[in-house]
Amino acid sequence: QVQLxxxxxxxxxxxxxxxxxxxxxxxxxxxSGATWDWIRQSPSRGLEWLGRTYYRSNWNNNYTxxxxxxxxxxxxxxKNQFSLQLNSVTPEDTAVYxxxxxxxxxxxxxxxGQGTLVTVSS
Amino acid sequence: DIVxxxxxxxxxxxxxxxxxxxxxxxxxxxYSPNNxxxxxxxxxxxxxxxxxxxxxxxxRESGVPDRFSGSGxxxxxxxxxxxxxxxxxxxxxxxxxxxxPYTFGQxxxxxxx
Numbered sequence: 001q002v003q004l005x006x007x008x009x010x011x012x013x014x015x016x017x018x019x020x021x022x023x024x025x026x027x028x029x030x031x032s033g034a035t036w037d038w039i040r041q042s043p044s045r046g047l048e049w050l051g052r053t054y055y056r057s058n059w060n061n062n063y064t065x066x067x068x069x070x071x072x073x074x075x076x077x078x079k080n081q082f083s084l085q086l087n088s089v090t091p092e093d094t095a096v097y098x099x100x101x102x103x104x105x106x107x108x109x110x111x112x113g114q115g116t117l118v119t120v121s122s
Numbered sequence: 123d124i125v126x127x128x129x130x131x132x133x134x135x136x137x138x139x140x141x142x143x144x145x146x147x148x149x150x151x152x153y154s155p156n157n158x159x160x161x162x163x164x165x166x167x168x169x170x171x172x173x174x175x176x177x178x179x180x181x182r183e184s185g186v187p188d189r190f191s192g193s194g195x196x197x198x199x200x201x202x203x204x205x206x207x208x209x210x211x212x213x214x215x216x217x218x219x220x221x222x223p224y225t226f227g228q229x230x231x232x233x234x235x
């Protein structure tokens with residue numbers, strides 16, 4: 001049974017960096033049949049896919065265009081986890097952030113973290 | 123980006139009655155090489171992450187009750203709940219994985235009438 005456990009602060013000051021980690025149990029971040037994604041949810045934007053990291057002979061990343069200049073998603077194979085960093089945050093980045101596994105064969109997010117409400121405020 | 127548009131935004135159905143939610147994509151999500159529609163449906167209850175119900179437009183995820191069914195192809199899709207149960211009160215979202223960026227519909231709030 002795959003489980004994703006998120007950790008990270010719930011409050012970030014404007015202009016600072018949002019950092020979240022997603023620890024994986026029951027699967028490997030190097031699984032070539034999956035991608036490891038971050039999604040956020042807010043009343044104004046709904047569910048918004050942010051980006052992913054995945055291994056296919058080498059490590060790859062993809063990010064949503066609007067955040068490309070501010071976002072980094074990285075795997076950590078030694079701890080079997082992956083992370084999200086979002087720089088220069090503003091109040092518009094306030095949302096519930098989820099990590100999720102996408103199965104490449106079906107294209108579905110079949111496993112999600114518990115969610116972290118991140119508030120951007122001074 | 124593919125825009126996913128759901129209708130209605132909210133829906134109230136009596137217990138035991140049928141609920142139907144529609145989802146329209148701005149371009150086809152049918153992948154010709156394998157003839158599969160990369161369209162999934164999720165259920166989300168308050169304080170919980172979304173849970174996948176249906177993938178490939180009509181394949182039920184393991185463990186999902188058979189009162190949930192999906193249909194459609196190309197750009198028009200439907201999620202049906204054949205006999206509404208109290209535990210089905212939730213938000214429902216469609217999502218495509220045809221290409222990047224993956225996008226979700228705005229959600230449908232399903233309530234009991």
